[in-house]
Amino acid sequence: MTVAEPPLRGIVVVEAGTYVTAPFAGMMLAQLGARVIKIEPPRGDPFRRFAHRHRGLSAAWVNVNQGKESLLLDLKLDEGRAQLQALLADADVFIQNWRPGVATSLGVDPDATVAAHPRLIYLSISGFGDSGPRAAAPVFDALLQASSGLATLETRGEHPNVLRSFVADKTTATYATQAILAALIARARTGRGGRLDLAMLDVMAHFNFPDLFQERTFLEPVQLPVPPPPPSAIVPTLDGYVCIAPVTGGHLGALARCLGHPEWIAHLKAIETPRQLITEIIRLATTETATRTTTDCIRLFADADVPATEVRTADEHLIDAQTVHNRLYDSAASPVGPIRRVRHPLTVGGAMLPRVGPYPTGPESQTNGKGE
Numbered sequence: 306m307t308v309a310e311p312p313l314r315g316i317v318v319v320e321a322g323t324y325v326t327a328p329f330a331g332m333m334l335a336q337l338g339a340r341v342i343k344i345e346p347p348r349g350d351p352f353r354r355f356a357h358r359h360r361g362l363s364a365a366w367v368n369v370n371q372g373k374e375s376l377l378l379d380l381k382l383d384e385g386r387a388q389l390q391a392l393l394a395d396a397d398v399f400i401q402n403w404r405p406g407v408a409t410s411l412g413v414d415p416d417a418t419v420a421a422h423p424r425l426i427y428l429s430i431s432g433f434g435d436s437g438p439r440a441a442a443p444v445f446d447a448l449l450q451a452s453s454g455l456a457t458l459e460t461r462g463e464h465p466n467v468l469r470s471f472v473a474d475k476t477t478a479t480y481a482t483q484a485i486l487a488a489l490i491a492r493a494r495t496g497r498g499g500r501l502d503l504a505m506l507d508v509m510a511h512f513n514f515p516d517l518f519q520e521r522t523f524l525e526p527v528q529l530p531v532p533p534p535p536p537s538a539i540v541p542t543l544d545g546y547v548c549i550a551p552v553t554g555g556h557l558g559a560l561a562r563c564l565g566h567p568e569w570i571a572h573l574k575a576i577e578t579p580r581q582l583i584t585e586i587i588r589l590a591t592t593e594t595a596t597r598t599t600t601d602c603i604r605l606f607a608d609a610d611v612p613a614t615e616v617r618t619a620d621e622h623l624i625d626a627q628t629v630h631n632r633l634y635d636s637a638a639s640p641v642g643p644i645r646r647v648r649h650p651l652t653v654g655g656a657m658l659p660r661v662g663p664y665p666t667g668p669e670s671q672t673n674g675k676g677e
Contacts, residue, residue, distance in 0.1 A: 311338020325474035335372030372661025
């Protein structure tokens with residue numbers, strides 16, 4: 306696969322973010338070709354020391370900060386604020402995810418900054434918004450899953466469930482990238498940037514609504530209680546698991562026939578509610594998949610054109626033939642040893658975007674404001 310010209314080459318982004326939302330958005334912009342300058346406090350971003358670490362460096366930090374430069378600034382001092390303003394004078398985009406009010410206290414009030422730099426696109430990411438009863442509350446991913454209704458909608462048994470993934474953080478970062486790209490298009494027409502605000506609560510409402518709020522869409526008749534999640538679409542085999550997704554009537558018929566039970570078809574057609582139908586499909590399928598190997602199940606489903614796949618471990622995914630064919634991962638050298646990287650998923654005209662450079666090194670090795 307060839308390498309494409311990055312679409313954001315020439316765009317300069319200044320990012321003052323920590324944890325996941327702003328940094329992940331900044332990294333996606335870097336992967337799309339922008340020059341991203343990450344502003345860190347004098348001791349470095351505290352997320353560098355978060356969760357799984359190797360030689361003191363956080364893997365999560367590495368995975369949302371590749372392709373950036375790093376500049377250590379003390380924004381509590383006039384000198385640091387002046388340096389930031391000088392950067393913003395030449396930048397196209399500024400991203401920050403401080404709590405509401407912090408930017409103003411550090412000399413980069415959104416409205417004043419946009420007035421001083423009319424072409425700048427200034428994006429503020431907050432947890433609950435810049436005003437309202439919870440505006441000043443601390444925010445982390447699990448809190449947004451809980452506040453947005455997602456945790457109760459993922460209830461298993463009687464206990465609400467928070468997903469292991471940083472789903473609120475990563476989704477907000479994706480919306481942030483979308484907002485910035487839209488603003489760049491608007492600036493190309495008008496010549497002016499502007500202020501953008503993105504609340505994680507608002508993002509999760511928009512993200513959850515299409516499917517998880519189905520029972521909250523029609524206002525008449527009176528809404529029913531939120532039903533429990535449907536049973537897992539993952540069914541056991543003799544030596545593992547497969548995931549099945551028979552969505553259409555044709556899929557259901559093909560599933561029943563390939564498992565040797567055409568009589569299931571009439572039974573399933575008689576079921577009126579979608580949730581009961583899913584439950585019964587899984588129950589019936591399990592009676593047959595549990596007696597076959599994963600390989601046999603996948604062969605049967607493929608021959609019948611039933612949507613299904615093996616349930617792979619993370620390590621199995623890394624070496625899967627399609628993963629390798631798509632060239633999703635590569636390795637790179639770093640000061641703490643070799644690291645695995647994942648490329649941006651976009652291809653342009655059949656060509657991959659260039660792999661971005663390594664993550665910025667820590668403050669102890671910075672002498673000129675740039676990561677090595």
